[in-house]
Amino acid sequence: MVALLLTMPMWILVSFVFEPTNENWQHLTETLLSEYIINSLWLMLGVTFGTLLLGVPTAWLISQYQFFGKGFLHWALLLPLAVPAYIIAYTYTGLLEFEGPVQSYLRGVFSTQTVNAWFPEVRSLGGAIVMFSLVLYPYVYLLSRAAFSNHSQQALEASKILGAGPVRRFFKIALPMARPAIIAGLTLALMETLADFGTVQYFGVPTFTTGIYRTWTGFGDTTTTVHLSLILLAFVLVLMLVEFWSRKQAKYFATNTSGHAKSRFIQLKSWQSITAFIFCLLPILFGFLLPALQLLYWAITTAQSEFNAEFIQLIWNSFFLASVTSVVVLVLAVFLVYAKRIQNHASTNYAVKIATLGYAIPGTVIAIAVMIPLGWLDNTLDTLMRDWFGISTGLLLSGTLFALVFAYSFRFLSVALQTVDSGLNQVKPSMDESARTLGASRFNILKNIHLPLIQTSLLTAFILVFVEVLKELPTTLILRPFNFNTLSVRAYEMAADERLADAGLPALLIVLTSMIPIIILSKLIGRNHA
Amino acid sequence: MKILNLKPLKSLKTLMTASVLSVTLAMPLNTVQASEQEVNVYSARKEQLIKPLLDAFTKESGIKVNLITSKADALLKRLEAEGMNSPADLLITTDVGRLYRAKQVGVVQPAMTEDLKNQVPVNLQDLENYWLGLTTRARVIVYANDRVNPSELSTYEDLTDSKWKKRICIRSSNNIYNQSLVSSMIAHKGEQATADWTTGLVKNFARKPKGGDRDQIKAVAAGQCDLAVVNTYYLGQMLNSNDESQKAAAQSVSVFWPNQADRGTHINVSGVAITKAAKNKDNALKLVAFLLSEESQRWYAEANNEYPVIDGVKISDTLKNWGSFKSDELNLSELGKNNIQAVRIMDRAGWR
Numbered sequence: 059m060v061a062l063l064l065t066m067p068m069w070i071l072v073s074f075v076f077e078p079t080n081e082n083w084q085h086l087t088e089t090l091l092s093e094y095i096i097n098s099l100w101l102m103l104g105v106t107f108g109t110l111l112l113g114v115p116t117a118w119l120i121s122q123y124q125f126f127g128k129g130f131l132h133w134a135l136l137l138p139l140a141v142p143a144y145i146i147a148y149t150y151t152g153l154l155e156f157e158g159p160v161q162s163y164l165r166g167v168f169s170t171q172t173v174n175a176w177f178p179e180v181r182s183l184g185g186a187i188v189m190f191s192l193v194l195y196p197y198v199y200l201l202s203r204a205a206f207s208n209h210s211q212q213a214l215e216a217s218k219i220l221g222a223g224p225v226r227r228f229f230k231i232a233l234p235m236a237r238p239a240i241i242a243g244l245t246l247a248l249m250e251t252l253a254d255f256g257t258v259q260y261f262g263v264p265t266f267t268t269g270i271y272r273t274w275t276g277f278g279d280t281t282t283t284v285h286l287s288l289i290l291l292a293f294v295l296v297l298m299l300v301e302f303w304s305r306k307q308a309k310y311f312a313t314n315t316s317g318h319a320k321s322r323f324i325q326l327k328s329w330q331s332i333t334a335f336i337f338c339l340l341p342i343l344f345g346f347l348l349p350a351l352q353l354l355y356w357a358i359t360t361a362q363s364e365f366n367a368e369f370i371q372l373i374w375n376s377f378f379l380a381s382v383t384s385v386v387v388l389v390l391a392v393f394l395v396y397a398k399r400i401q402n403h404a405s406t407n408y409a410v411k412i413a414t415l416g417y418a419i420p421g422t423v424i425a426i427a428v429m430i431p432l433g434w435l436d437n438t439l440d441t442l443m444r445d446w447f448g449i450s451t452g453l454l455l456s457g458t459l460f461a462l463v464f465a466y467s468f469r470f471l472s473v474a475l476q477t478v479d480s481g482l483n484q485v486k487p488s489m490d491e492s493a494r495t496l497g498a499s500r501f502n503i504l505k506n507i508h509l510p511l512i513q514t515s516l517l518t519a520f521i522l523v524f525v526e527v528l529k530e531l532p533t534t535l536i537l538r539p540f541n542f543n544t545l546s547v548r549a550y551e552m553a554a555d556e557r558l559a560d561a562g563l564p565a566l567l568i569v570l571t572s573m574i575p576i577i578i579l580s581k582l583i584g585r586n587h588a
Numbered sequence: 589m590k591i592l593n594l595k596p597l598k599s600l601k602t603l604m605t606a607s608v609l610s611v612t613l614a615m616p617l618n619t620v621q622a623s624e625q626e627v628n629v630y631s632a633r634k635e636q637l638i639k640p641l642l643d644a645f646t647k648e649s650g651i652k653v654n655l656i657t658s659k660a661d662a663l664l665k666r667l668e669a670e671g672m673n674s675p676a677d678l679l680i681t682t683d684v685g686r687l688y689r690a691k692q693v694g695v696v697q698p699a700m701t702e703d704l705k706n707q708v709p710v711n712l713q714d715l716e717n718y719w720l721g722l723t724t725r726a727r728v729i730v731y732a733n734d735r736v737n738p739s740e741l742s743t744y745e746d747l748t749d750s751k752w753k754k755r756i757c758i759r760s761s762n763n764i765y766n767q768s769l770v771s772s773m774i775a776h777k778g779e780q781a782t783a784d785w786t787t788g789l790v791k792n793f794a795r796k797p798k799g800g801d802r803d804q805i806k807a808v809a810a811g812q813c814d815l816a817v818v819n820t821y822y823l824g825q826m827l828n829s830n831d832e833s834q835k836a837a838a839q840s841v842s843v844f845w846p847n848q849a850d851r852g853t854h855i856n857v858s859g860v861a862i863t864k865a866a867k868n869k870d871n872a873l874k875l876v877a878f879l880l881s882e883e884s885q886r887w888y889a890e891a892n893n894e895y896p897v898i899d900g901v902k903i904s905d906t907l908k909n910w911g912s913f914k915s916d917e918l919n920l921s922e923l924g925k926n927n928i929q930a931v932r933i934m935d936r937a938g939w940r
Contacts, residue, residue, distance in 0.1 A: 082928075085932055181798040260798070260800075262797055264940050274661055278689050456669065456670055540654035541656075556802040
């Protein structure tokens with residue numbers, strides 16, 4: 059029931075299937091559709107490679123070894139998550155474009171021809187892949203780190219005793235056991251890539267999402283817009299099914315939950331320690347430090363606006379919206395995942411799957427899909443009330459924070475679901491059964507056994523949703539109430555007006571505000587595992 | 589079995605309680621009170637380029653202004669979804685295509701008074717009183733001072749000449765101002781000629797379209813191309829920027845006004861319309877009058893280097909330096925009418 063309500067926007071979208079296609083659709087299939095599909099596929103392939111490369115090894119190092127700077131890297135590896143993809147795209151363009159400082163400097167050192175010949179173009183498909191990988195790998199890192207450190211320890215211990223080397227241990231034991239978590243993280247990264255508009259638009263890479271926007275803004279044609287979104291969804295659905303089937307046989311549960319033993323981190327020797335440190339530092343350097351410094355530089359040297367009381371309000375609005383949404387989404391996610399666990403009905407499973415799809419839909423399309431039913435509901439209620447009681451209720455839900463939180467919940471539920479689900483999956487069902495045998499109620503099992511066991515996943519989900527909402531743009535822009543501004547809206551308005559320097563301060567504040575929960579909750583998670 | 593370390597869970601609970609509390613506290617924020625004098629604005633103009641004027645209006649008239657800024661298409665959709673209960677009174681857009689579309693989907697009303705209409709040139713307003721232009725934006729050619737002699741330039745049409753092969757930078761066809769430029773070409777030259785022109789133009793691109801208008805100017809300055817087609821106010825912003833490198837880039841190019849010998853340079857407007865559901869129509873009209881006042885018009889000229897729609901307004905030094913120009917007098921409704929055709933033509937020509 060809850061799932062049904064939450065997936066309402068999805069049904070609105072699907073209902074468009076019955077709208078006949080028009081000449082815009084035909085035009086698209088004749089001209090651009092194949093290009094959209096090919097570019098989107100390349101992008102996904104590239105981001106898969108990039109996020110796995112950055113996310114999995116760092117997670118492995120952090121979860122297994124003790125080395126220089128680990129306490130810092132442990133949470134700092136999450137920081138790039140706080141940088142919106144389009145912002146990192148702007149900062150790197152500023153640095154690396156033809157007329158930017160790096161190329162200009164190189165042209166001074168070498169000849170212009172040499173530099174032109176080999177310096178890669180930032181604003182390209184390849185550039186977009188690098189940008190996405192840099193800001194999205196934390197999903198893979200976070201989820202696989204949790205899996206590595208939580209549940210594969212005993213198997214690893216055992217294999218170590220049996221004489222397996224570190225490489226073998228990683229590929230034969232850890233990787234297969236952590237696979238559901240890694241895939242979950244990867245799925246999130248890919249879905250976010252598919253839904254992105256700002257970056258690909260700025261880089262001039264025509265993908266599905268740019269096509270969706272173009273159809274909407276150029277043709278003013280909602281039907282074709284939604285049809286395109288549905289194809290996008292079909293994409294994601296296929297992805298999810300492939301993953302679902304491929305792991306059907308394999309279910310991994312921790313055999314014993316007392317596995318959270320004291321630290322068994324392997325101490326790395328000096329040069330190994332430094333290598334590990336540098337390897338883990340690189341993604342932070344390029345995904346966070348460099349862009350943040352560029353933003354800071356802009357904010358200090360060239361921005362026309364300065365920090366004032368208005369920004370306090372912006373920070374508060376952003377923070378408030380993100381906290382509320384995170385709590386709502388977390389409660390919904392636990393409810394759904396738990397319903398799935400105890401009922402295991404096909405219908406519940408499908409509802410959960412469908413609710414997950416929201417993350418791949420561009421925020422704009424979600425905003426439309428929320429706006430239409432809420433507007434209809436409000437206006438119908440208003441008409442009824444007028445007819446029966448002669449009073450006008452006006453718009454009760456449309457244009458309120460409720461509409462906004464509802465849209466976020468639909469969009470970001472996936473983030474929380476994947477995280478909580480992969481946490482709960484690792485708690486073996488026999489524990490539920492024992493507790494039931496001992497007479498515990500369902501609620502008691504949830505409260506006293508599951509929630510404490512998966513608290514790491516819960517905190518992780520909280521961070522992820524919080525940061526997502528903080529940097530989310532299109533939905534906020536479209537659905538917000540009167541006089542309600544957030545940091546991301548401010549950053550966007552400046553950037554959209556091509557005033558990048560003025561976007562520096564709000565963008566920097568998004569990053570700083572995101573750091574608060576990342577640091578606090580990472581400390582909590584860390585303490586929990588120490 | 590040692591499972592529990594409840595501390596994080598507790599802090600999570602505290603966090604939840606705090607959040608729920610703050611919701612309850614913050615909720616009354618959104619209720620818009622009907623009792624006082626007010627007007628509700630949906631604006632596609634960014635906050636920075638509308639809020640200062642709205643504040644000045646409130647100060648002068650005592651009428652409170654509530655504002656939502658967003659993308660124009662989203663605002664139109666929102667007006668549609670909210671229907672007759674929409675709180676919005678006024679719609680402000682930054683291009684004429686969206687005003688035309690707002691009229692088509694029926695979310696605005698023909699409310700502009702004679703008094704207001706008389707202040708604005710006829711080609712910059714709707715003939716049926718639905719909308720008025722507020723400021724003019726010109727789409728011009730900028731050229732590299734050291735590589736192009738302005739005598740080589742003449743018209744938009746001439747940009748397809750083979751002498752410009754691999755020398756032109758222009759942004760993506762997703763951009764509404766490019767769509768409007770092509771729409772105006774359709775209105776003047778017909779579809780076939782426009783399709784040929786677009787194909788020819790794409791052949792002369794120095795690189796794949798990417799970035800915004802400022803990026804095109806920077807590319808000319810850096811020598812990646814010799815010409816760019818941009819809106820003048822972006823160049824104006826760069827010339828007045830705090831960033832020395834932007835300023836230097838802007839100074840290394842000059843503005844060329846195309847088509848001065850025939851129809852004039854292509855222009856677009858930012859404009860305004862009263863919504864169909866407007867409940868504060870009188871206040872909304874007062875605000876429109878204020879936006880057309882000399883004070884507001886001068887502010888746009890100074891703050892964003894846009895051209896005023898009324899006569900006799902003092903303009904910024906930047907605008908003065910570019911000189912006066914002849915603008916295309918095509919009725920702007922034509923741009924909205926041709927927009928879909930324009931996008932299709934650009935698609936077929938491979939303008940991404």
